[in-house]
Structure formats: C-alpha cells, structure tokens
Amino acid sequence: MSSVVSRAAPTEEATTLTPPLTPPAASKGVKEEEPADANIPDNYVSWTIKNQKPRPPISWDNWWKELNYLTISILTITPAIAIYGAFNVPLRWETAVFSVFYYFVTGLGITAGYHRLWAHRSYNASKPLQYFLAIAGAGAVEGSIKWWSRGHRAHHRYTDTELDPYNAHEGFWWSHIGWMLVKPRRKPGVADVSDLSKNEVVRWQHRWYRTLIITCGFVLPTVVCWLGWGDFWGGYVFAGAARLCFVHHSTFCVNSLAHWLGETPFDDKHTPRDHVITALCTIGEGYHNFHHQFPMDYRNAIKWYQYDPTKWFIWVCSQLGLASHLKVFPENEVAKGQLTMQLKRLREKQEVLTWAPDSNDLPVISWESFQEQATKRPLVVVAGFIHDVASFLDEHPGGRHLIVKMIGKDATTAFFGGVYDHSNAAHNLLSMMRVGVLHGGIQHGLDDKRVPPSQRLRVARYNELASPYASSTAASDYEGMLG
Ligand SMILES: [Zn+2]
Numbered sequence: 253m254s255s256v257v258s259r260a261a262p263t264e265e266a267t268t269l270t271p272p273l274t275p276p277a278a279s280k281g282v283k284e285e286e287p288a289d290a291n292i293p294d295n296y297v298s299w300t301i302k303n304q305k306p307r308p309p310i311s312w313d314n315w316w317k318e319l320n321y322l323t324i325s326i327l328t329i330t331p332a333i334a335i336y337g338a339f340n341v342p343l344r345w346e347t348a349v350f351s352v353f354y355y356f357v358t359g360l361g362i363t364a365g366y367h368r369l370w371a372h373r374s375y376n377a378s379k380p381l382q383y384f385l386a387i388a389g390a391g392a393v394e395g396s397i398k399w400w401s402r403g404h405r406a407h408h409r410y411t412d413t414e415l416d417p418y419n420a421h422e423g424f425w426w427s428h429i430g431w432m433l434v435k436p437r438r439k440p441g442v443a444d445v446s447d448l449s450k451n452e453v454v455r456w457q458h459r460w461y462r463t464l465i466i467t468c469g470f471v472l473p474t475v476v477c478w479l480g481w482g483d484f485w486g487g488y489v490f491a492g493a494a495r496l497c498f499v500h501h502s503t504f505c506v507n508s509l510a511h512w513l514g515e516t517p518f519d520d521k522h523t524p525r526d527h528v529i530t531a532l533c534t535i536g537e538g539y540h541n542f543h544h545q546f547p548m549d550y551r552n553a554i555k556w557y558q559y560d561p562t563k564w565f566i567w568v569c570s571q572l573g574l575a576s577h578l579k580v581f582p583e584n585e586v587a588k589g590q591l592t593m594q595l596k597r598l599r600e601k602q603e604v605l606t607w608a609p610d611s612n613d614l615p616v617i618s619w620e621s622f623q624e625q626a627t628k629r630p631l632v633v634v635a636g637f638i639h640d641v642a643s644f645l646d647e648h649p650g651g652r653h654l655i656v657k658m659i660g661k662d663a664t665t666a667f668f669g670g671v672y673d674h675s676n677a678a679h680n681l682l683s684m685m686r687v688g689v690l691h692g693g694i695q696h697g698l699d700d701k702r703v704p705p706s707q708r709l710r711v712a713r714y715n716e717l718a719s720p721y722a723s724s725t726a727a728s729d730y731e732g733m734l735g
Pocket residue numbers: 407506507510511524540544
C-alpha cells in the first residue's frame with residue numbers, strides 16, 4: 253500500500269486518522285515502524301543544538317577528511333563531461349529537443365514526485381504514476397526518495413536553524429551545493445518518514461537505486477538518441493551529462509535562490525521567498541514563501557498566470573485519473589496570511605508619518621481660558637479641539653478673513669459644511685494644529701468629526717486595542733481597527 257490512500261472508501265483505521273491518511277501497517281509483511289519523532293523532548297531543537305556536538309569546523313588541517321567524495325565526484329565529473337562534450341560533439345536539433353524534454357521529465361520526477369508527492373503528500377498518485385515519478389526522479393541523480401524526503405522534511409521543520417540540512421543562514425552557496433560537498437556538520441533534525449518506509453514504490457526505488465541512476469541518468473538518454481537518430485555521443489553528452497547538470501542546479505536553486513531572491517507575501521518569519529525567476533529556474537518551485545507556509549498544498553503558484561508546470565502536470569494527471577485528492581489550503585487562510593503581510597507593510601508606512609495629538613496628550617482648557625488665550629493668539633475650536641491656526645491664516649484657500657472671523661469661537665459647524673464642507677486633507681491638516689481640548693467640548697456624536705479621516709483606519713497592534721485580550725486598562729467593547 254502506498255503512502256497515499258484513496259479517501260473515497262476510507263477504512264476504519266483511516267477514518268480515525270487526520271490527513272495525511274497513512275494507515276498503520278498498511279503494507280503486508282512490513283513491520284510497523286514507530287515514528288522517528290515519537291519520543292522527542294518538547295525542547296528538542298534547543299536541546300539537540302546544545303547537546304549534540306557538530307562536526308569540527310573545516311580547516312586547513314582537516315578539510316580532506318571532511319569532504320564528501322561521492323557527491324563531489326558526481327557534481328564535478330558531470331559538468332566536466334558536459335563542457336568537454338559541448339566543445340567536441342556537435343549538437344543535433346533532435347538531441348537538443350530531447351534533452352530539454354528529458355530535463356522536464358527528470359525534473360518533474362523531483363518536483364512532482366520527490367517533493368510534492370513523497371516529501372509533502374500533497375496529492376495521491378496511482379501506482380503507475382508513482383513508478384513513473386520514481387524512475388524519472390532517479391534520472392535526476394539526487395539520492396533516493398527516502399533519503400531526499402527525510403532531508404526535505406527536516407528542512408521544512410527546522411527552517412533556518414542548524415537542524416535544517418541546507419540552512420539558508422549559512423549562505424547562498426552553502427544552501428545551494430556546499431552542504432553536499434562536505435560531510436553533514438550535524439545530523440538533520442528528526443523527521444518522520446515511516447510512511448515512506450511502508451511505500452512499496454519508495455522501497456523498490458531505494459533497493460534498485462544504483463541501477464536506476466545509471467540507467468535513467470545516462471543509459472536511457474544515450475540509447476534514445478542513438479537508436480532514435482543515430483546520435484550516441486550527443487545523447488550521452490547533452491541528454492545525459494548536460495541535462496543532468498541543469499536538473500541538478502535547477503533543483504538546488506529551490507534551496508538557495510528560493511531562500512534568497514524575492515518577496516515574502518505570506519510570511520516573513522523565515523527566509524523562503526517568492527520570485528518568478530526562481531520559478532522559471534525550478535519548474536515552478538519558485539513560490540517558496542507560499543510553499544513553506546502551506547507545504548501540503550499541491551500548488552506553489554496560486555495565480556493562474558504564475559509559472560508552475562509542476563502544478564499543471566499534477567492537475568493533468570488528476571484529469572487523466574492518475575492522481576487524486578489534490579490538496580489545496582483553504583483560500584480564507586491563505587488570504588489571512590497575505591493580509592497580515594499587507595497590514596505589516598502599511599503599518600511601516602504609517603509609523604514614519606507624524607500624526608495629530610490625541611485628546612489624552614493635550615491639556616484640557618476651559619471655555620473662559622480659551623477665550624482669554626484667543627485674544628493673544630489665533631485659537632479656534634473645532635469638534636472639541638482647540639487649534640492654533642497662526643501658521644495657516646495666510647495659507648487658507650478660502651481667505652484669511654474666514655478664519656479670523658472664527659477666532660475665539662467654535663467653528664465646528666462652519667468647518668463641516670456650514671460655510672464649506674472641507675476635504676479630508678483639510679481635516680487631516682487641521683488636526684495637526686491641535687493645542688488643547690476644550691473642557692466638556694467633545695460631545696457625543698462628534699466622533700466622525702473628532703477623528704481625522706487619515707486616522708479612521710489606522711493599523712493597530714492587538715495590544716494597542718482595547719480588547720478583552722489586551723492588557724490595556726481602558727477596557728471597551730469596540731474591536732478591530734482604531735478609528
Ligand atoms: Zn525551502
């Protein structure tokens with residue numbers, strides 16, 4: 253039984269499970285494996301970082317002992333063959349077309365197979381599709397499904413920490429390729445892959461992995477070009493080595509470029525980012541900010557016009573009956589993440605602006621005192637606030653005389669339509685001239701006149717709002733935005 257079980261006819265066990273639906277011991281003859289993270293301490297991350305010693309730092313004295321010679325060989329010999337071949341083997345158009353095609357086939361093995369199906373269980377795949385993806389993925393020569401998914405689950409769970417095998421905080425080149433060229437500095441954080449251990453396709457691929465990489469990485473593309481149009485060496489160099497090089501660096505970009513270039517429209521807590529360039533480089537895995545927020549969503553790109561061929565491939569497979577149960581995160585929750593980030597940006601803009609003083613920040617002045625002070629400087633009352641309009645007398649578009657007439661008086665009615673229905677900008681500007689609050693002057697029903705238009709939809713943090721959840725002493729039952 254695969255890790256992905258149809259929900260159409262749930263078994264008794266399956267109904268009691270929360271998704272992903274992975275019935276225990278579903279595979280005949282396979283011993284039930286306890287999840288690797290079943291008994292970890294609550295402070296696992298800090299505990300492990302503190303108590304589990306990393307490998308010694310790489311220095312001139314030990315670097316040759318710290319290298320991973322197998323991956324170095326694969327990642328240097330392949331491009332060497334490609335570069336040497338590119339200068340010595342003519343490229344035929346049939347081979348060029350097939351190489352691009354095979355790049356997408358093997359790339360999809362990783363993106364649609366290793367990544368979205370096995371590492372994240374974002375949809376269910378039929379057996380034929382699973383075998384296709386396992387074989388195609390082997391042609392990308394990036395390790396077995398089980399090894400790859402185990403590292404990737406740790407990457408998601410411990411993003412940007414030392415337990416993340418390709419921790420982006422270690423730098424672009426480390427997360428791109430460096431982490432594979434040396435022995436892992438730490439064991440990746442624990443991540444359960446017991447569901448994959450039970451999957452017969454995953455186990456089959458793991459068992460035959462060496463044969464599969466040689467066959468799918470080099471033999472198959474060479475033979476296709478040789479038997480197809482007699483281009484043995486072109487097949488080996490372009491569809492084999494050069495194509496493999498591109499697939500490698502394309503998928504490596506998901507760990508490097510996708511944590512480095514672009515925007516964070518859903519969350520900026522960690523390094524993953526969204527960018528169309530990354531999407532173009534990675535067969536659609538470029539909307540990585542979304543992906544880290546909603547890893548079980550079968551999509552990376554949520555807009556129809558964004559480039560995500562992996563999503564298109566999975567969708568086509570579902571239309572053909574090869575895939576099912578494509579998981580989509582609730583639109584409402586996705587929108588919340590986006591809105592949070594938008595409000596955060598607005599808040600940053602809001603914070604650099606100067607705002608009108610609040611009634612709590614101003615002295616309370618009696619009508620008599622106001623009258624007396626108005627004989628010395630131009631003070632006008634509007635909506636319970638006392639304004640010093642000295643700087644504005646000569647700037648008033650309606651003329652100085654209209655303001656002078658209101659000095660020492662309440663100009664609320666005149667300001668709000670009695671003489672002229674002032675614009676929002678005028679109201680905002682007036683609020684900046686506040687110097688006091690008239691004692692007993694803020695009457696009920698004046699709220700819309702008291703709060704300048706620019707402050708009616710202010711972005712406020714939860715602890716700045718008077719809510720039952722806030723520590724504010726000014727408890728009130730109004731909620732949401734200030735204004
Ligand atoms: Zn990532």
